[in-house]
Amino acid sequence: MSIFDELQASLQEAVxxxxxxxxxxxxxxxxxxxxxxxxxKQ
Structure with missing residues (x-):
């Protein structure tokens, strides 16, 4: 899984x-x- 795919999956889950x-x-x-x-205090 590429970094783009991981980011896309993460954003879909956030939505x-x-x-x-x-x-x-x-x-x-x-x-x-x-x-x-x-x-x-200072």
Whole structure:
């Protein structure tokens, strides 16, 4: 499978997930840092 085929398959899966036809295998969440607190420390 070429890189193009892998990207195309990945995008098709993303579209299906967005449309609600598939469930995501994993969900990654990142905490948003408190920028004001970080600046106040300096």
């Amino acid at each position: 299906k997930i967005k449309q609600g036809n598939n469930e995501a295998n994993r969900i990654t969440r990142h905490a948003v840092p408190d920028v004001k607190a970080i600046r106040d």
